[in-house]
Amino acid sequence: MNNDARLKPARASLHVVILLTVLLAPLVTRPSTPAAQAPSFDLVIRNGRIVDGTGSPWYRGDIGIRGDTIARIAPRIDGTSAGRVIDATGKVVAPGFIDIHSHARRGILDVPGAENYMRQGVTTIIEGPDGSSPIPIKPHLDEVAVKRVTPNYGLFVGQGSVREEVMGPVDRKASAEELDKMRGLVRQGMLDGAFGLSSGLFYVPGTFTPTAEVIELAKVAGQMGGIYISHMRDEASHVLDSVKETIEIGEKGGLPTQVTHHKIIGKGNWGRSVDTLRLIDEARARGVDATIDQYPYTASSTSIAAALMPAWALEGGRQATLKRLQNPSSRNELRNETARLIRDERGGGDPNNVQLARCNWNTSLDGKRLGEVTKIHGLEPTVENAAETALWIVEQGGCSGIFHAIEEQDLQRILKHPATMVASDGGIPIFGEGNPHPRNYGTFSRVLGRYVRDLKVIALEEAVRKMSSYPAQRIGLSDRGVLREGLKADIAVFDPLTVADRATFEQPHQYSVGMSYVLVNGQLTLDDGKMTAARPGKILYGPSTKR
Ligand SMILES: [Zn+2]
Numbered sequence: 001m002n003n004d005a006r007l008k009p010a011r012a013s014l015h016v017v018i019l020l021t022v023l024l025a026p027l028v029t030r031p032s033t034p035a036a037q038a039p040s041f042d043l044v045i046r047n048g049r050i051v052d053g054t055g056s057p058w059y060r061g062d063i064g065i066r067g068d069t070i071a072r073i074a075p076r077i078d079g080t081s082a083g084r085v086i087d088a089t090g091k092v093v094a095p096g097f098i099d100i101h102s103h104a105r106r107g108i109l110d111v112p113g114a115e116n117y118m119r120q121g122v123t124t125i126i127e128g129p130d131g132s133s134p135i136p137i138k139p140h141l142d143e144v145a146v147k148r149v150t151p152n153y154g155l156f157v158g159q160g161s162v163r164e165e166v167m168g169p170v171d172r173k174a175s176a177e178e179l180d181k182m183r184g185l186v187r188q189g190m191l192d193g194a195f196g197l198s199s200g201l202f203y204v205p206g207t208f209t210p211t212a213e214v215i216e217l218a219k220v221a222g223q224m225g226g227i228y229i230s231h232m233r234d235e236a237s238h239v240l241d242s243v244k245e246t247i248e249i250g251e252k253g254g255l256p257t258q259v260t261h262h263k264i265i266g267k268g269n270w271g272r273s274v275d276t277l278r279l280i281d282e283a284r285a286r287g288v289d290a291t292i293d294q295y296p297y298t299a300s301s302t303s304i305a306a307a308l309m310p311a312w313a314l315e316g317g318r319q320a321t322l323k324r325l326q327n328p329s330s331r332n333e334l335r336n337e338t339a340r341l342i343r344d345e346r347g348g349g350d351p352n353n354v355q356l357a358r359c360n361w362n363t364s365l366d367g368k369r370l371g372e373v374t375k376i377h378g379l380e381p382t383v384e385n386a387a388e389t390a391l392w393i394v395e396q397g398g399c400s401g402i403f404h405a406i407e408e409q410d411l412q413r414i415l416k417h418p419a420t421m422v423a424s425d426g427g428i429p430i431f432g433e434g435n436p437h438p439r440n441y442g443t444f445s446r447v448l449g450r451y452v453r454d455l456k457v458i459a460l461e462e463a464v465r466k467m468s469s470y471p472a473q474r475i476g477l478s479d480r481g482v483l484r485e486g487l488k489a490d491i492a493v494f495d496p497l498t499v500a501d502r503a504t505f506e507q508p509h510q511y512s513v514g515m516s517y518v519l520v521n522g523q524l525t526l527d528d529g530k531m532t533a534a535r536p537g538k539i540l541y542g543p544s545t546k547r
Helices: 003-027 138-147 159-167 176-191 211-223 239-253 273-285 304-308 318-326 328-344 370-376 383-396 408-416 439-454 460-467 469-474
Strands: 043-050 059-066 069-074 085-087 092-095 097-099 122-127 152-155 196-200 227-231 257-259 290-294 300-303 354-358 400-403 420-422 491-494 515-520 523-527
Touching (some): 043 491, 097 469, 159 211, 239 273, 300 304, 354 370, 420 460
Parallel strands (some): 097 122, 196 227
Antiparallel strands (some): 059 069, 092 491, 515 523
């Protein structure tokens, strides 16, 4: 049946209904006691500029919420019988944001309110990135469910964790039997609700994994409806090879593939985003579903050891690393390699481009630059001496670090690409503890403030799309990420003139500003700029639980 044939009778019956309504209207008496009725909506958000998440231009309208659901969107909703009316005049009403790359599992149980996320309008966080997840994932999901948290919460299953579980942190190929065990763990992860397979091929033990082995595991996740998301093997001098590898894994694994926190590290490599984006475009043109996510900062963050030591130095775990540092000849070799990484890659060419984020064994170092720490040791802050200091740091117990080695132009070029979504790579810090990367507090607000309003790099509607419907669609969340009747009421209301990040590399513990109201599953978690006690977050389960 074609559309016209279906429409004609529908139109005809509509006319009958209208006619009857007009004729009978005077005969119907409206109930004269509205107080006796249950409120038609629990909440009405009125007069906002609705940016619905699809990328379409904003429109003015009211949103009526009933329970956990968007019940009505219309130019005007009668709020007289609503439980509560919020006037959003001058404000943007958007879908709650979705962070597809979060390290929140370190903080979610200690800080279940996740205020850093709420003040950015983030209502859903997806954990298990960079190849690292609990194995199995179910006990962790159950623990978060029992704790009751504010944002919605889901997981990827991590390839590195799977390999570690089966083989340990060793540099060799898997046997057929080991590969089978790893397939089984990925399958279990998917059955338990993972949204796909993540990898961290830069890290130990992911870095020891041949591409073909990743493809085998990706196939399992893909057959069960999941995606592949990767912290690539190399984001510096070999970044093009890494993008090719990520595309190949999607293509041969038969599943959507994503370059996560895409960046170009190291001065000598700046500008290569032109080529990485071309590779993504070419892959998409031939039918590979390849996408990107990104955080809006020109510094990255990971451990000092992972960033400034070669993988071979970390094989076998901490004791093996310490042994290599005690042997004068391997220590010498290591120092040279660390100096190279400071000069050409994560170190950004200058020891002061390396900043210590958190040193549990000596918190007075938190926030200091590697050059400063080298000076404290009585050494000139040369690259070679800084390399020695870095090795000393690893010996003492290691620190997490921040690495200023990314170019603003690459950042903006990647942000503008239509296949790029926004994700934090942050987590839920303990307020005031250490000197974490400001992305924990500022990612989403920084895009809306700095890159939309101040620099006009992308339009507001496009930014919201990159934070809501795009990540939702990527992981198959069909009931969130767009403002539409019938979908879950995850909503962020903010002032487009004042929304901004406040966290800096020097003073990271500062919440974002400009977010007025946040709803998670229909409940207010941020009310007129104040956190509420509500904990409405749901555990979200991936595609294989829906079959
Ligand atoms: Zn990562």
